[in-house]
Amino acid sequence: MKLHVLKIKDEYLSEIYCGRKTFELRKDDRDYKVGDLIHFVDTNGDEVDTKEFNKGNLYEITYILRNVPEYGLQDGFAILSINQVR
Numbered sequence: 302m303k304l305h306v307l308k309i310k311d312e313y314l315s316e317i318y319c320g321r322k323t324f325e326l327r328k329d330d331r332d333y334k335v336g337d338l339i340h341f342v343d344t345n346g347d348e349v350d351t352k353e354f355n356k357g358n359l360y361e362i363t364y365i366l367r368n369v370p371e372y373g374l375q376d377g378f379a380i381l382s383i384n385q386v387r
Contacts, residue, residue, distance in 0.1 A: 329379040
């Protein structure tokens with residue numbers, strides 16, 4: 302299991318926090334695996350809001366969709382299904 306710290310815009314992070322967004326589309330360049338954990342960090346432009354580390358936002362990757370260009374997912378990208386770790 303690996304921990305990925307990922308920057309994300311506030312508008313998307315808010316949707317994850319409230320439970321409406323349960324997936325994340327990412328460039329598949331970090332060797333994501335089911336069971337890995339993600340900690341999202343809010344970005345405002347180029348700056349990282351480090352207060353997000355204190356919010357306890359931790360999400361587990363439960364499913365990964367990759368390599369299906371016939372469904373519109375470009376090679377080199379992955380859709381990560383995520384659940385909040387409680």
